[in-house]
Amino acid sequence: MSDAGLPPNWEVRHSNSKNLPYYFNTATKESRWEPPSGTDSEKLKVYMAQHHSAPTFGADGNGVNEGKIRAAHLLVKHKESRRPKxxxxxxxxxxxxxxxSVILSxxxxxxxxxxxxxxxxTSESxxxxARKRGDLGFFGRGEMQKEFEDAAFALKPGEISGVVETASGLHLIER
Known part of the structure; x- marks a missing residue:
């Protein structure tokens, strides 16, 4: 396994039920969705992009279920975000x-x-x-934060929003 930048005894594993990677401590048997403290963020970004990125997002943005759309996003959080981790x-x-500044770049x-x-x-959200190229799958009205939902539903398939601010942070959305 290449260096994921994790502290000793930590490794990246894959959850079959959620189809997402998670962090597991082989010594304490602790598992978590967020990286443990002491992680080298830059090494982890490279590792995750190489080993845990999903297939290309290719949906046309039209939902199979009536009234639903499919979108992907890139989220940049800040210290005032609802969950600043x-x-x-x-x-x-x-x-x-x-x-x-980061999201505008x-x-x-x-x-x-x-x-x-x-x-x-894949590496920046x-x-x-991020593990699924930002793909959020299909969702309908009332399933996302209002600002996010309003922006996503206003896009045509293939379009990308400007910066959208929610309690979670700053987003770019692609339908």
Missing amino acids: SWKEANITRSRDEAM HEARIRSGETSLGDLA DCSS
Whole structure:
């Protein structure tokens, strides 16, 4: 196994029930969704992008169930976010302004054609959906935070939103 940047006794395992990677301590048998403290975030990002990224997001954004859409997103959290931690950082300390700067940089790279939202989400999103290229699957009205839902439903398939702010943080959404 290549270096995932985890502290001693920690490894990345795969949950079959959720089809997502998680963190497991072989000594204490503790398991968790967020990386343990002491994790090297940069090494973990590279490791997860290489070993735990999902197939390309290719849905047209139209739901099979009436009234549902499919979307992917890239989330940048900040210290005022509802849960200021993620799969790559046990404690997020960046300010809202710093998070805005980060997400605007991501948006510029996506809009320039340098990269795609899905490719960038794999290593940069603070949501566990990063493992699935940001894919949130199908959802209907009332299933997401209102600001997120309003922005997602306003997009046409293939479109990417501007920055959308919710209690979770700052998002770019692709339908």
